[in-house]
Amino acid sequence: MKEITFYLDFVSPYAWLAFEQLPQVLEGISHRVVYRPVLLGALLKAHGNPGPAGIVPKRAWTYRHATWLGHSTGVGLDMPARHPFHPLPLLRLALECSQDGSINRFTAGAILRHVWQGGHDALDPARLDALRAALAEQLRGDPEQAKQLLRANTDAAAARGVFGVPAFEADGRLFWGHDSLPMLRASLLGDAWFAQHWEAAASVEQGLGG
Incomplete structure (x- = not known):
């Protein structure tokens, strides 16, 4: 059985798209997916990356592209009323549903749909209360433990080389982005x-001086 670690932050539209398409990508492969919430902003900061929202034309393109992908794939994606937003309340709520830093697919899906379906404000207090109520049977920890788990998840992801989300780790290889899903499947299928190109492609000599 293959184990895939799915690093996600609910603020990412591509995490939602990947989440919805992952079952089809893994069809026919014996697998277990471990969902690990991480703080995207901390990963971006660690690499000096402003992220798409930090570059005005790229922000506009990202929103158009993600919305188009939601339409063209049939997944459906509605931009929330405000974006980007601080995802900490959602990440910590997710990890209140965990004892070890991983969450199940039900929890991940509920929070992703909360953000990416309907075009609402992801941090609206009444909606957050309703989301917590919907996850009541999943809640296992407390807010302080959730903070610690998020910090540990993010630090561990950075140590593994994760620089953005969605990211997938399987068989010692990291795959980044929604568009890496076909590559992930190919790797899992052997x-x-x-064997010939994975390491070679990344070992090209740096062409810019320090």
Whole structure:
């Protein structure tokens, strides 16, 4: 059985798209997915990356592209009323549903739909209360423990080389982005390309001086 670690932050539209398409990508492969919430902002900061929202034209393109992908794939994606937003309340709520830093697919899906379906404000207090009520049977920890788990998840992800979300780790390889899903599937199926090119493609000499 293959184990895939799915690093996600609910603020990412591509995390939602990948979440919805992952079952189809993994069809026919014996697998277990571990969902790990991480703080995208901390990962971006660690690499000096402003993220799409920090570059005005890229922000506009990202929102158009993500919305188009939601339409073209049939997944559906509505931009929330405000974006980006601080995802800490959602990440910590997710990890109140955890004892070890991982969450189940039900929890991940409920929070992602809360953000990416309907075009509402993801941090509206009444909606957050309703989301907490919907997850009541999943709640296992407390807010302080959730903070610690989020910090540990994010630090561990950074140590593994994760620089953005969605990211997937399987068989010792990291895959980044919604568009890496076909590559992830090929790797899990043992495509011979990986033995020949995975390391070689990343070992090209740096062409810019320090």
